[in-house]
Amino acid sequence: MSQDDRPEAERLLRRQLDRLWVRQTLRTVLIEQSGGLDPTARVILRAVERLGEVRSTVVAERTGLSRPVVSRRVAGLVEAGYVRTTPDPADGRAALLALAPAGRALLDELDAQGDAVFDDVTSVFDGDELRDLARLLARFNDRAAEVLGTGDEAAGAAQGQ
Numbered sequence: 001m002s003q004d005d006r007p008e009a010e011r012l013l014r015r016q017l018d019r020l021w022v023r024q025t026l027r028t029v030l031i032e033q034s035g036g037l038d039p040t041a042r043v044i045l046r047a048v049e050r051l052g053e054v055r056s057t058v059v060a061e062r063t064g065l066s067r068p069v070v071s072r073r074v075a076g077l078v079e080a081g082y083v084r085t086t087p088d089p090a091d092g093r094a095a096l097l098a099l100a101p102a103g104r105a106l107l108d109e110l111d112a113q114g115d116a117v118f119d120d121v122t123s124v125f126d127g128d129e130l131r132d133l134a135r136l137l138a139r140f141n142d143r144a145a146e147v148l149g150t151g152d153e154a155a156g157a158a159q160g161q
Contacts, residue, residue, distance in 0.1 A: 044070060082103035
């Protein structure tokens with residue numbers, strides 16, 4: 001590709017990434033509607049899943065959400081039965097968060113729904129095409145993390161993974 005073609009290639013890539021982002025957002029909304037979980041609550045629930053028993057301050061640090069937002073959302077998740085709290089043995093004034101069985105079941109249900117949609121979307125690609133796409137997206141994401149100065153954990157948390 002010549003340098004003259006690069007601006008057009010970048011424009012095409014931006015358009016496709018925008019389309020992908022819109023579809024991912026719509027997919028997330030549909031999945032959340034069926035589970036009754038807003039995006040922020042899902043990010044928090046995924047962080048608790050990934051981190052195990054953890055203080056809400058750590059969840060805030062790892063997700064980039066503010067402490068007051070995490071505190072409000074955690075209260076709702078506890079009330080809904082998705083998260084349980086226990087006193088922190090290191091500091092009785094603090095609480096540790098952990099997934100409750102209902103939270104585990106909800107995440108499993110959301111994963112199954114997401115997997116079904118993903119399987120349907122990717123069904124028209126063969127294994128080599130999927131590996132090529134994954135390789136290129138990994139390279140793209142790695143470079144974006146370098147340029148933006150973000151780590152994988154922050155990116156994963158922001159996407160609720």
